Amino acid sequence: DIQLTQSPSFLSASVGDRVTITCRASQDISSYLGWYQQKPGKAPKLLIYGASTLHSGVPSRFSGSGSETEFTLTISSLQPEDFATYYCQQLNSSPWKFGQGTKVE
Amino acid sequence: QLQLQESGPGLVKPSETLSLTCSVSGGSISSNTDYWGWIRQSPGKGLEWIGFIYYSGSAYYNPSLKSRVTISVDTSMNQFSLRLTSVTAADTAVYYCARRGTYFSDNRGHYPLDYWGQGTLVTVSS
Numbered sequence: 001d002i003q004l005t006q007s008p009s010f011l012s013a014s015v016g017d018r019v020t021i022t023c024r025a026s027q028d029i030s031s032y033l034g035w036y037q038q039k040p041g042k043a044p045k046l047l048i049y050g051a052s053t054l055h056s057g058v059p060s061r062f063s064g065s066g067s068e069t070e071f072t073l074t075i076s077s078l079q080p081e082d083f084a085t086y087y088c089q090q091l092n093s094s095p096w097k098f099g100q101g102t103k104v105e
Numbered sequence: 106q107l108q109l110q111e112s113g114p115g116l117v118k119p120s121e122t123l124s125l126t127c128s129v130s131g132g133s134i135s136s137n138t139d140y141w142g143w144i145r146q147s148p149g150k151g152l153e154w155i156g157f158i159y160y161s162g163s164a165y166y167n168p169s170l171k172s173r174v175t176i177s178v179d180t181s182m183n184q185f186s187l188r189l190t191s192v193t194a195a196d197t198a199v200y201y202c203a204r205r206g207t208y209f210s211d212n213r214g215h216y217p218l219d220y221w222g223q224g225t226l227v228t229v230s231s
Contacts, residue, residue, distance in 0.1 A: 001168075031210075031211060031213070031215075032215065034215075034218070042223075042224075043203075043221035044201075046219045049215045049217035049219075052210075053210040053215070055217070055219065087152055089152075089154075089217070091215060091216055091217060094167075095154055095167045095168060095169070098153070098154070099151070100151050
C-alpha cells in the first residue's frame with residue numbers, strides 16, 4: 001500500500017498568512033494526488049486534483065505543486081473561511097488512502 | 106447540480122450488518138465515466154476509503170475491509186448501497202458516499218472524489 005504522510009499535523013496561522021502543507025508519498029505516484037478541505041461536521045470538499053489543477057469554483061489563493069513523492073498545498077493569503085482540516089489523497093492505485101490531515105487553526 | 110444523500114440506521118448492534126444507501130439526484134448513476142464510492146471517518150480520526158462501484162456492478166474494495174464489505178448498485182433507483190457485516194465498535198464512524206469523477210489534465214485522466222453526501226453517523230453499540 002502507498003502511505004501518505006502530511007506535515008505538520010497542526011498549524012497555527014493568522015488571517016493573511018501564507019500557509020504551506022506538505023504531503024509525502026511512500027512511493028512514486030506521479031501527479032495522482034488530490035487535496036480536500038473539511039470543516040467540522042461537513043463532508044470534505046475537493047480543492048485540487050492532478051497535484052496542481054484547481055477544481056471548479058475553488059479560489060485562486062489555493063495552489064498545489066509537486067510530483068512523484070512530494071507535494072504541497074499552499075494558501076497564499078489565509079482567509080477566515082480557510083480555517084479547516086486539509087487532507088491529501090493518492091489517486092494512483094488501490095487502496096486510495098488519505099493522509100492523516102492537517103488542521104489549520 | 107449533482108447531489109448525494111446517505112440513508113440508513115444510525116445504530117447497529119455488534120456482530121450485525123450495517124446497511125446504508127446513497128441516493129443520487131441531479132445526474133445519472135449510469136454515467137460511463139464515473140465510479141461511486143463509500144468513505145468513512147471514525148470520530149476524531151481521518152478518512153478511510155471503503156470501496157467503489159461502477160454502474161455495471163463492477164466493484165473494488167479496500168483490502169482491509171474486503172472480507173466484510175459489499176457495495177451494490179441499483180440503476181433503476183439511481184442509488185447504490187453499502188453492506189458491512191460483523192460490525193464492531195471500531196466500525197463506528199460517519200459514512201460518506203461520493204462520486205469518483207473523471208478529469209483530464211497533463212494528458213492524463215485523474216479521478217478525484219468530487220461530489221460528496223453530507224455523511225451519516227453510524228454507531229455500533231448494544
